[in-house]
Amino acid sequence: MRIVTQHNPAWAVAAPLAGLAILLLAMLAPGFPALMVLLLAGLFASVIAAVHHAEVIAHRLGEPYGTLVLAISVTAIEVALIVSMMLAGGEAASGLARDTVFAAVMLILNGIVGLSLLAGSRRHSIQRYRLDGVTAALVTLTAIVVLTLVLPNFTVATPGPTYTASQLSFIVVTTLVLFGAFTLFQTGRHRDYFLPVDDGDPATEDHAIPPTTRESVVSLALLLCSLVAVVLSAKKLAPAMEQSLAAMGAPQAAAGIVIAAIVLLPEGVAAIRAALANRVQTSLNLAMGSAIASIGLTIPAVAIVALVMRWPLALGLDRMSTVLLFLTLFVTSISLRTGRTNIQIGIVHVVLLGTYLFLGFVP
Numbered sequence: 400m401r402i403v404t405q406h407n408p409a410w411a412v413a414a415p416l417a418g419l420a421i422l423l424l425a426m427l428a429p430g431f432p433a434l435m436v437l438l439l440a441g442l443f444a445s446v447i448a449a450v451h452h453a454e455v456i457a458h459r460l461g462e463p464y465g466t467l468v469l470a471i472s473v474t475a476i477e478v479a480l481i482v483s484m485m486l487a488g489g490e491a492a493s494g495l496a497r498d499t500v501f502a503a504v505m506l507i508l509n510g511i512v513g514l515s516l517l518a519g520s521r522r523h524s525i526q527r528y529r530l531d532g533v534t535a536a537l538v539t540l541t542a543i544v545v546l547t548l549v550l551p552n553f554t555v556a557t558p559g560p561t562y563t564a565s566q567l568s569f570i571v572v573t574t575l576v577l578f579g580a581f582t583l584f585q586t587g588r589h590r591d592y593f594l595p596v597d598d599g600d601p602a603t604e605d606h607a608i609p610p611t612t613r614e615s616v617v618s619l620a621l622l623l624c625s626l627v628a629v630v631l632s633a634k635k636l637a638p639a640m641e642q643s644l645a646a647m648g649a650p651q652a653a654a655g656i657v658i659a660a661i662v663l664l665p666e667g668v669a670a671i672r673a674a675l676a677n678r679v680q681t682s683l684n685l686a687m688g689s690a691i692a693s694i695g696l697t698i699p700a701v702a703i704v705a706l707v708m709r710w711p712l713a714l715g716l717d718r719m720s721t722v723l724l725f726l727t728l729f730v731t732s733i734s735l736r737t738g739r740t741n742i743q744i745g746i747v748h749v750v751l752l753g754t755y756l757f758l759g760f761v762p
Contacts, residue, residue, distance in 0.1 A: 406455050407618060411448050411452065414447060414625070415445050415625040415628055418445035418628030418629075418632065419627070421437050421438055421441035422438065422441065422628055435636065435639060438635060438636060441628060442629055442632040442661065445624075445629045446629055446665050446668060448621065449626055450669045450672065452622035453465065455615065456622065457469075458609055459614075459618075460615075463593040463594075463684045466669075466681060467585065467688055468622075469665065469685065469689075471696075472622060473626055473630075473692075474697070475696065478696050478700045478701075480662075481495060481496055481697060481700070481701060482701060486704070495655070496701040497548065497715075500548065500693060501716060501724070502652075502655050502656045502658075503659050503662075503694070504540075504690050504694060504727075505727060505752075505755050506660055506663055506752070507687075508686070508731050509748045509749070509755060510663075510748075510749075511666060511667045512670075512731070512748055513749040513751070514748075514749060515670045515674040515679065515682035515683075515686065516674065516679070516745035516748065517742060517748075517749055518674050518745075519675060519679045519740065519745075521742055522675055522677075524742075525741055526679040527596040527739055527740075528679050528680040528683055528740070529738065530735075530736070530738040531589070532593040532680075532683075533738075534735075534736075535584060535589075537687065537728075537735065539578075540691050540694075542577060543574055543695055544728070547694060548724065549721060550715075551715035560713050560716070561711050561714065567712065570702065571699045571703065574694070575699050578695030578696065594680070595678050625665070629665060633658050633661040633662055644657070652759060666685055670685045673685070719762060723751075723754070734747065734748065
């Protein structure tokens with residue numbers, strides 16, 4: 400079957416396959432430093448390929464379905480990775496989900512959003528987006544984040560940042576309800592809230608020949624291959640990263656930041672490219688959708704594992720992280736309340752990103 404086509408050039412087909420081949424080689428022959436370098440190169444090649452195939456699918460499906468495919472694909476693989484690491488680590492990994500989800504939310508709201516707004520505003524000055532869609536996404540995200548990462552610190556049935564089994568079961572249901580309701584809202588009768596206001600250059604966007612069904616199916620398969628290569632390569636590189644961070648005296652949570660950043664690379668690159676093409680609505684759809692999917696699917700999955708295995712699941716954030724989270728949510732609610740972007744808003748979010756990263760390594 401010939402899969403090299405107009406929308407799927409040779410490099411876009413070869414990159415994810417090469418990433419998987421290098422990953423397989425690293426699994427069969429671990430311990431060689433040269434393989435770690437190749438693994439890192441394969442990871443970044445897979446990131447670029449994932450962005451390409453996500454854009455092919457988005458062109459075929461239109462907004463917001465295209466960004467939703469990428470967000471849920473990345474999140475599903477991320478959930479599988481976290482659950483596998485929890486099963487391998489046992490009770491000692493009870494805080495892994497919290498650290499990963501918190502890192503993802505902070506990197507998305509301050510990193511992906513901030514860099515997209517900064518890059519887009521620098522090139523196009525002011526960009527417009529639909530306020531109704533962004534508001535609905537931010538309200539949903541705020542509710543899920545507070546219920547899962549903040550409220551456990553204030554319940555009295557159990558000491559510490561945990562829920563009882565019944566409380567955790569209730570949070571699983573409410574989180575899935577909020578995630579499902581937003582997905583239906585985004586793809587149903589209010590889909591127009593998430594359609595781009597500025598579609599970039601119509602000569603290259605609106606009038607480009609859309610991919611065929613066959614090309615789209617091939618791109619979907621290659622997208623999944625790319626994301627598997629990205630996530631599993633990140634997992635394979637994690638021990639070396641953790642050893643390097645420990646040698647530098649960085650806290651344990653710093654490893655979660657690095658891994659989350661690698662996993663979010665495809666979405667981040669896709670969002671920034673969309674902003675540069677004057678499609679900031681697509682950037683925000685991708686960022687908000689990724690954040691909601693990340694926490695809305697990860698927490699229920701790990702909670703079910705914890706309930707079945709009867710492990711304590713530490714969800715509540717520490718005081719410094721709670722302050723940074725509320726500051727980020729507050730600033731985001733203000734910066735995205737007008738339907739128009741500017742470079743100052745992007746700078747503020749990037750500064751918050753820098754603050755989070757600095758304090759993550761130097762708490």
